[in-house]
Amino acid sequence: xxxxxxxxxxxxxxxxxxxxxxxxxxxxxxxxxxxxxxxxxxxxxxxxxxxxxxxxxxxxxxxxxxxxxxxxxxxxxxxxxxxxxxxxxxxxxxxxxxxxxxxxxxxxxxxxxxxxxxxxxxxxxxxxxxxxxxxxxxxxxxxxxxxxxxxxxxxxxxxxxxxxxxxxxxxxxxxxxxxxxxxxxxxxxxxxxxxxxxxxxxxxxxxxxxxxxxxxxxxxxxxxxxxxxxxxxxxxxxxxxxxxxxxxxxxxxxxxxxxxxxxxxxxxxxxxxxxxxxxxxxxxxxxxxxxxxxxxxxxxxxxxxxxxxxxxxxxx
Numbered sequence: 001x002x003x004x005x006x007x008x009x010x011x012x013x014x015x016x017x018x019x020x021x022x023x024x025x026x027x028x029x030x031x032x033x034x035x036x037x038x039x040x041x042x043x044x045x046x047x048x049x050x051x052x053x054x055x056x057x058x059x060x061x062x063x064x065x066x067x068x069x070x071x072x073x074x075x076x077x078x079x080x081x082x083x084x085x086x087x088x089x090x091x092x093x094x095x096x097x098x099x100x101x102x103x104x105x106x107x108x109x110x111x112x113x114x115x116x117x118x119x120x121x122x123x124x125x126x127x128x129x130x131x132x133x134x135x136x137x138x139x140x141x142x143x144x145x146x147x148x149x150x151x152x153x154x155x156x157x158x159x160x161x162x163x164x165x166x167x168x169x170x171x172x173x174x175x176x177x178x179x180x181x182x183x184x185x186x187x188x189x190x191x192x193x194x195x196x197x198x199x200x201x202x203x204x205x206x207x208x209x210x211x212x213x214x215x216x217x218x219x220x221x222x223x224x225x226x227x228x229x230x231x232x233x234x235x236x237x238x239x240x241x242x243x244x245x246x247x248x249x250x251x252x253x254x255x256x257x258x259x260x261x262x263x264x265x266x267x268x269x270x271x272x273x274x275x276x277x278x279x280x281x282x283x284x285x286x287x288x289x290x291x292x293x294x295x296x297x298x299x300x301x302x303x304x305x306x307x308x309x310x311x312x313x314x315x316x
Contacts, residue, residue: 007091022046038087060146123187124245132172185268221248224265247283263291
């Protein structure tokens with residue numbers, strides 16, 4: 001599925017294909033150079049996730065980036081026809097859909113049955129910033145945009161370096177996955193490694209952002225199971241394994257812990273190296289109770305320090 005950014009430059013219509021990362025700004029090395037003093041040198045970027053999800057991410061610009069007249073503070077998923085305003089310039093995002101992509105929007109249930117989706121085993125990580133709503137009300141929009149841009153960039157790098165795939169951004173939350181054939185334990189360990197480093201990224205943001213009055217914290221849900229891969233126009237993973245990971249992240253707030261991991265994930269790890277409190281909880285949408293392990297980031301770090309032989313190497 002191809003995507004383009006269309007705009008006028010010196011009276012000439014331009015149509016630039018979107019690639020994995022498309023940069024916009026006043027700097028002459030930008031993919032789209034915006035000759036406008038209201039635009040920052042490195043103003044924004046359009047980043048592709050998965051097969052066909054394109055997000056506009058402001059790079060902490062002075063005057064902000066807007067989609068359909070709404071200022072972007074966190075990554076914004078673009079739809080065909082969206083108008084992007086940078087300074088006094090307007091650009092239009094366009095995305096071409098093939099016939100099979102259009103069919104995806106008719107009925108997700110029918111699409112899953114008729115398209116014979118690929119079913120994969122995955123470990124899912126969901127990490128969410130707590131108290132983001134109150135933060136957005138207490139911090140000016142430019143500071144908030146700068147902070148969140150840095151967080152999403154660094155979190156994406158962390159997940160990628162541990163062999164994971166960022167499936168999508170959802171507000172102030174990141175949803176990532178690790179696919180595996182046989183080595184389930186390695187996928188869980190990589191997800192735990194990523195969780196530790198995402199917390200480090202968040203702590204660094206706290207240190208470097210004296211403007212915020214309340215410390216940023218994250219909650220992480222980790223679950224392992226099977227999912228349908230490459231579903232819909234955004235080529236996402238779908239299924240119970242994904243839904244449970246989101247429920248587990250929510251449970252971190254209730255349980256007062258940092259990470260909640262399902263039995264389907266922790267059962268692949270050696271008993272002697274797994275710290276944390278095991279218990280049963282009920283989550284929305286599930287009739288039966290779930291066996292989980294609640295962990296603090298310090299618990300996981302101690303585990304890795306004691307059992308360094310568990311750790312797989314980073315990628316890249």
